Amino acid sequence: MKQVIIIPARMKGTRLPGKPLILINGKPLIKHVWDRCIKVHDSDKIFIATEDDEIVDYCNNNDIQCVKTDKAETAIDRIKFVSDIIPANGYINVQGDEPIINVKDISTILLYNQKYPDRVVFGKTQATEIEFNDYSKAKVVCCKDGKLLYSSRAGIPINNKGKFVGAERAIWVYAFNKAALDAYHTNSGQTFLDMTEDNEIIRFLEIGVPVYCTDLIGDSWAVDEFKDLEIVSKRMIENN
Numbered sequence: 081m082k083q084v085i086i087i088p089a090r091m092k093g094t095r096l097p098g099k100p101l102i103l104i105n106g107k108p109l110i111k112h113v114w115d116r117c118i119k120v121h122d123s124d125k126i127f128i129a130t131e132d133d134e135i136v137d138y139c140n141n142n143d144i145q146c147v148k149t150d151k152a153e154t155a156i157d158r159i160k161f162v163s164d165i166i167p168a169n170g171y172i173n174v175q176g177d178e179p180i181i182n183v184k185d186i187s188t189i190l191l192y193n194q195k196y197p198d199r200v201v202f203g204k205t206q207a208t209e210i211e212f213n214d215y216s217k218a219k220v221v222c223c224k225d226g227k228l229l230y231s232s233r234a235g236i237p238i239n240n241k242g243k244f245v246g247a248e249r250a251i252w253v254y255a256f257n258k259a260a261l262d263a264y265h266t267n268s269g270q271t272f273l274d275m276t277e278d279n280e281i282i283r284f285l286e287i288g289v290p291v292y293c294t295d296l297i298g299d300s301w302a303v304d305e306f307k308d309l310e311i312v313s314k315r316m317i318e319n320n
Contacts (some may be wrong), residue, residue, distance in 0.1 A: 081194055082216060084125045084168045085117050085186070088155040089176035092133040095305050100135055100176055102303075104313050110135065112179030112316075115142055119170075119183045121190065125306040128176070129162045135176050154267055154280040156254070160261040169197055169262065173254040177303045180319070184255055185296040192294050193255035200284055200291045203251030205298030209244050209257055216304070218250040218279055220293055228291040231281055248279070260289050 089110050096102070100110040108130060128139055130313050139146035147165055152158035152245045159171050164170070170193040174186060179222075185203060192201050204220050211217045215233045222228055230236065230248060239245050249272040267287045273281040284291045301312055 081197065082125070082168045083121070083170040083172060083190060083193060084127060084162075084166060085121050085172045085174055086119065087113055087126070087128045087174050087176045088152075088158045089128055089130045089132075089135055091130075091134055091256055095168050098128075100306070101138060102309065104179060104303075104309060105316055106209050106237035108137070108138065109179050110145070110176055111142065113174060113176055113181065116179070116181050116183055117174055117186060120187045125168075127162060127166065131157050131158075154203065156261070156280055157265050158170055158258070158267060158285075160265040161255065163256075163258050163261050167258075169193070169257065171256045171258075173252075173256070175252050177300065179303065180254070180279045181300045182297045185298065185300070186287065188294060188296055189253045189255050197290070199259060200289060201294055202254045202281065202286045202291070204248045205296055206294040207247040207249035211249050212244050216310055218252075218281075220250050222248070222293050226292045226294060228281070228285065228293055229283070231279055232277055233279060235275065237247060238313065247309050248293075249298075250293075251296045251300075254281075260284065261317060263287055263289055 093099050101108045127147055131149055131151050136146050136148050149161035151195050159173055171307050185208050212235045218231050218233055219236050220231045221237055271283045271286040273286055
């Protein structure tokens with residue numbers, strides 16, 4: 081079974097423009113992500129996917145495999161474009177803004193994809209009450225077998241008094257197959273809940289493609305804003 085890891089990255093960003101090439105402890109953010117991935121997967125099966133020449137040039141000058149794609153609406157659409165170029169049985173998405181992603185979580189998704197190659201899957205972990213009330217964190221509700229019922233940035237589920245009891249949040253490490261990626265892209269801009277929630281995984285549910293979740297450690301820290309750079313830098317030093 082051929083599995084490839086795809087790391088989507090783009091320079092344009094409203095909160096932190098040029099994010100992939102911002103230095104953290106002397107190394108570009110995207111290189112940190114690459115270095116985490118090569119700890120658990122062969123480097124010849126890992127690709128950075130981007131529409132930006134600056135990132136392409138950086139990768140070419142640093143022996144990093146890179147695929148230039150058309151402009152993409154979402155990271156999943158960008159992976160779809162890569163799947164048109166690079167044939168594989170499984171496409172593993174590691175986000176390009178996760179410089180301290182737990183390598184065990186990448187391994188978990190790789191192994192799940194090997195066992196269930198026809199499934200779309202991503203990670204989940206327990207949410208604190210603060211995370212439950214944080215709209216930047218997507219929450220998930222699943223069946224006992226792990227099938228995703230719904231995901232929202234709102235706090236779900238709640239009890240009959242509107243209070244937090246317990247919840248799980250999404251960890252955005254995915255695995256896809258080619259057929260699911262093609263179906264996803266075909267329905268770009270056509271699903272109400274995906275656009276309303278700004279939560280790209282829901283598009284699969286709206287077009288009838290089952291999605292599954294699996295438990296991850298989920299102790300990473302994504303770089304979304306300038307303040308995150310200092311947090312990640314400190315954690316890198318602490319964890320050596």
